[in-house]
Amino acid sequence: MxxxxxxxxxxxxxxxxxxxxxxxxxxxxxxxxxxxxxxxxxxxxxxxxxxxxxxxxxxxxxxxxNIKGISIDREYENDVYLTVKAGENWHEFVLWCISQNYGGIENLSLIPGNVGSCPIQNIGAYGVEVKDVITKVECVDIATQRLVSFLNLECDFGYRNSIFKNEAKGKYCITSVSFKLTRKNHNLNISYGAIETELQKNNVTNPTLKNISDAVISIRKSKLPDPKEIGNSGSF
Ligand SMILES: Cc1cc2nc3c(=O)[nH]c(=O)nc-3n(C[C@H](O)[C@H](O)[C@H](O)COP(=O)(O)OP(=O)(O)OC[C@H]3O[C@@H](n4cnc5c(N)ncnc54)[C@H](O)[C@@H]3O)c2cc1C
The missing domain is CATH 3.30.43.10 (Uridine Diphospho-n-acetylenolpyruvylglucosamine Reductase, domain 2)
Known part of the structure; x- marks a missing residue:
């Protein structure tokens, strides 16, 4: 360092x-x-x-x-508990989950940024918010250098909001985020009209996690340029 x-x-x-x-x-x-x-x-x-x-x-x-790493904490028949370090890229994490058939964040495909930032504004898109799958946020307390955990309810999540934008702002560095995702009986959310239309366009009647992610990626790409090519702040 x-x-x-x-x-x-x-x-x-x-x-x-x-x-x-x-x-x-x-x-x-x-x-x-x-x-x-x-x-x-x-x-x-x-x-x-x-x-x-x-x-x-x-x-x-x-x-x-740039702290990296994904670990599986516990795996059950229906659910999996994971902890992901702050420096992992959000979209790559989403794609990795889909490849493992872990459900819950497929609608949040292609949101730029890192996993460590996702709780700060409670990222959301296409009917899903990350607060629905976060179990815990781990931080270093800048004043004491101690590791501190915030359980989901303690994060005070709201629409594009959390404790990290309010009382906790400037006091902590988020080092990892823990999630509970599904392994079976996924709660697929295709309530957004645009997703349904995209799936129909591709003749998908029984969507998988990947079908939903692909639909979201396609819709997002049709709306906005890749920020790596043309800087933009998104539309949400
Ligand atoms: C094209 C585009 C599309 C977008 N679409 C969406 C969308 O659909 N939905 C949505 O919710 N958001 C969206 N966003 C916003 C953005 O993707 C999110 O806010 C994302 O979580 C930011 O992550 P980041 O790692 O880039 O944060 P950064 O820009 O690196 O940081 C944001 C803030 O958090 C602080 N910070 C960063 N990491 C930490 C940490 N580990 N601990 C403490 N503080 C930290 C930084 O100091 C800064 O104040 C979009 C943005 C763009 C550019």
């Missing part, structure tokens, strides 16, 4: 804005964050950089969260 000086943030935000971080550090382990917070309290986190509009150079220490 090396603190670098005067680093361009162009490649770390989806608008591709070329502002500089006076000091910049990439973190790949939770213990590195704990070490860092012993001396650094005034920090600015970047996950996927898709929900920020950087307008000027940043004086705070910019911390790029």
């Amino acid at each position: 090396e603190i670098q000086q005067n680093i361009s943030l162009k490649k770390y935000n989806t608008f591709g804005i070329d502002v500089k971080a006076k000091r910049f550090v990439e973190v790949t382990e939770v213990y590195e964050l704990q070490q860092l917070f012993r001396t650094e309290k005034d920090v600015f986190f970047i996950g996927g950089g898709s929900n920020m509009l950087l307008t000027s150079d940043i004086d705070k220490l910019v911390v790029l969260l």
Whole structure:
């Protein structure tokens, strides 16, 4: 973990804005964050950089969260409990779940950003919100460097809202998110007209998780350019 000086943030935000971080550090382990917070309290986190509009150079220490890993905590006949580190890319995680036949987040396909940011605004799309599948959010408390867990109800989730945008803002770094997903009897949500139409267009009568994800991806691509190609803030 090396603190670098005067680093361009162009490649770390989806608008591709070329502002500089006076000091910049990439973190790949939770213990590195704990070490860092012993001396650094005034920090600015970047996950996927898709929900920020950087307008000027940043004086705070910019911390790029690149902590990776997916672990299966428990598996039952109908459900699976998983913990995913903050630096995992959200959409790649969704695709991985679909490949494992884990259901619950297929409607949230193609949302930019990282897993660590998903609880902050309770990401949602096409009739599903991530709060419905989150069991726990683990954080490092910046003041004490201790690991702290917020159970679902403690996250105070609302529409595009959570405790992390309110009382807890600026106090914690989210290091992992735990989910409960289905392995069987998936609760498929095709109530959004556009999904139904897309499935009909593809002659799908008995949709799988992948069919729904493909439909969502196709609808999203028809509405908005890939933010990696043309910076945009989405429409939601
Ligand atoms: C094209 C486009 C489409 C979108 N579509 C949707 C949509 O359909 N539904 C929806 O809900 N949202 C949507 N969004 C918004 C965005 O995808 C989400 O807000 C996403 O969760 C942001 O993740 P990120 O990792 O890029 O966050 P970042 O931009 O990296 O960070 C956002 C904020 O959270 C803080 N932060 C980041 N990681 C952590 C952490 N681990 N701990 C503490 N603080 C942290 C940052 O400091 C910053 O203040 C869209 C955005 C774009 C650009």
